[in-house]
Amino acid sequence: MRVTCDYYAEQAAAFLADQLRRPTPPRSYNTIRSHGPVLAIMPWNFPCGRSSVSLRRLWMAGNAAILKHASNVPRCALQY
Numbered sequence: 001m002r003v004t005c006d007y008y009a010e011q012a013a014a015f016l017a018d019q020l021r022r023p024t025p026p027r028s029y030n031t032i033r034s035h036g037p038v039l040a041i042m043p044w045n046f047p048c049g050r051s052s053v054s055l056r057r058l059w060m061a062g063n064a065a066i067l068k069h070a071s072n073v074p075r076c077a078l079q080y
Helices: 001-018 048-060 073-079
Strands: 019-022 026-028 038-042 065-069
Touching: 001 048, 019 065, 038 048
Parallel strands: 038 065
Antiparallel strands: 019 026
């Protein structure tokens, strides 16, 4: 997990850079901006490692993330 965290940290500037979509005038760009807090509810059979992949992307863009375990599996939250 540390290796992927380092990868996202090193590549953050490239991932968040504006992307040119239309090179001829009028030019158009895709821009990534922070949207604020994001709530994610982890389903009962969702691997915990997969949720960290999504969280890394959110944090890289400057968002806060709230990860909640599904109510039918309270022990998943105790694992962390």
